[in-house]
Amino acid sequence: MTSLDEILIHMPRLNKFTFSIVSQTVNKYIKIDLPSNDNIQSSFLDRGYNHVGSYADFNSTTNVARCHVYSLPYRFEIFINLNNFFTGGMFNKVRCVFMNDTSSFEHELFALVSQAFPYLEKLYVCNLQAQKNKQHSSTLIVFSHLVKLILSPAHVNYAEQFLFEENTRLPRLIELTIEYETLAIVTNNFTNDAARLNCANLQNIHIVGSFARPESFHHYFPLL
Secondary structure, three states, X not given: OOOHHHHHOOOOOOOOOOOEEEEEEEOOOOOOOOOOHHHHHHHHHOOOOOOEEEXXXXXXXXXXXXXXXXXXXXXXXXXXXXXXXXXXXXXXXXXEEEEEOOOOOOHHHHHHHHHHOOOOOEEEEEEOOOOOOOOOOOOOEEOOOOOEEEEEEEOHHHXXXXXXXXXEEOOOOOEEEEEHHHHHHHOOOOOOOOOHHHHOOOOEEEEEOOOOOOHHHHHHOOOO
16 A cells, blocks of 8 residues: 555645545455554544545455545545445535445445435446345435436346335436346336336436337336
8 A cells, every 4th residue: 555655755845735545455465454444544643634534445355455545524526436434424525426345235325325425416336246135224315416327337236226216316317327137127127116206307328238128118218
């Protein structure tokens, strides 16, 4: 992992440091010793950066270590590599979030994301692992400003998570990227009502994979 000193040494006249640093280390042969969140934040606090957020994770299967450390309040419009180690906060300026992990995303994490990013407009979800708990809590998740949702590559559970109105409300969603097979499954070949409300305002659907539109497809998405 790149140390803070290796970054700051190139900026000797720096007076203010606003940052979002994402690092990834891959080593197939040597176990990576990943510092704890406390150690990561201490390296910044010791140098006078008193408001810092961070999270780190290590995948023992792929031997990949990832770390994201950022100044607070967060000043950027994009937040990348959000995973299950994200602990929340308030990110009012963020408009676009990229989520990816090799462990499943559960309902509670999406609830946390909706609260942490109240003005989120674009969300990318990349996760091929099935959700472990499909009995979602009674807490309804609302993404009030989300207009663009990308679910690819993603397990069908995440389409159910976002498109089923009993789980999530997307009142402004107008653009969706999804695999055709997944879309056909969650809509029961474009006949059920479970996803109809969240799909009602869609103006663009980017389908991953070849397909022939059945007649029911046009009825399900009247604005296309």
